[in-house]
Amino acid sequence: MKNFTLGLNIFLAVAVAILFYLHFSSKQCTGHGSAALPTNAQPGSFKVAYFEMDSLQSNFEYYKQVAKDLGNSEQQKRSDLATKKNAYIAKVKEYQAKGQSMSQTEMAQAQQDIAQREREYTQEEQAKSQEMQDESFKKLQDVKKKIEDYLKDYNKNKTYSFIIASNADLIYYKDSAYNITNDLIKGLNALYKTK
Template sequence: MKNLSIGFNIVLAAAIGVLFYLHFSSSKKTTPAATGATKDVPGGNFKIAYFEIDSLENQFEHYKEIREALQLKEQASARQLNEMKNTFAQKYQEVQRNAQNMTQAELASKQQELQQLDRTFQSKEQMLNNEMQDESMRKLQDVQKKIKDFLEEYNRDKGYAFILSNQSNLLYYKDKAYDITEDVIKGLNAKYKKAK
């Protein structure tokens, strides 16, 4: 779960950089917003808004579904690895119990079998971990893209120079007047329900 949050934070940081680049490299476009968001913030020449990433993670339906699916997959992988560990432990105990009655060749054969089971377990564990990381990253990138696309639509008539998440160590001060978390969650959930 910690890897999931770290991955999500990395993807969001990358999106912030892209938004920063896009804002300063293209001319300002003004078109009516398609989302119907209603948050009014104080005026000024340079506006920055933020959203609470924790609230988004807990209330964006698509993100919650992804998190639950990844948790189920992680649990299935853990069960599979535990079964392999139990098989190894049973074989090891069997060898320990019968070692006195075995010939040197039989004992060597059983030890090779145990080593092979251990190697199989380690490669399976590595494969499952890699699959989990790949799937987590793909799904988090999908969530990141949905957030980025929504924020581009949301900002068409808002005029924010930046929209940031409140990731740890990113914001040292925040004025609640610029908090657009509720709008972001409502808009993302509405788009997600339409897409479903």
């Protein structure tokens, strides 16, 4: 989720930079200060729509299902790791209880066993962490793709030049007339229910 939010923030920052570039690079130096329009653009035709990402995350059924699945998967992996760690701790306590009565050879074998178990646990913990990151990335990319595909269809008549996700940390003012969050949520949920 953090990677998705970070990616989204980067995308929004790039979009804002593009908007500034387009705005300031299209000005002509005339006596009246009017902006030059591309040959196929109508005056006032440049529109940017936005949607509230947090509203989408809390109301898009597919996103909620993905988040739930990721949470369940993470919980299962953490449970597996906890079981393995508890077995490791139990073995260490067992060796500690025998400690005084163990021979030098048994002590060396116990230390090797503990070191091996610790390495196995660390490797499994790293593997499961990587699995969780990969799974999260893939599923969130799938959500992003569904949103992008829907927005392409939503904007097939070219009403908007840009449709961006709103984030309070990047956008300080937005006109609610261009908020398409409810349309997006309704359309995505309808599409998700049909599938």
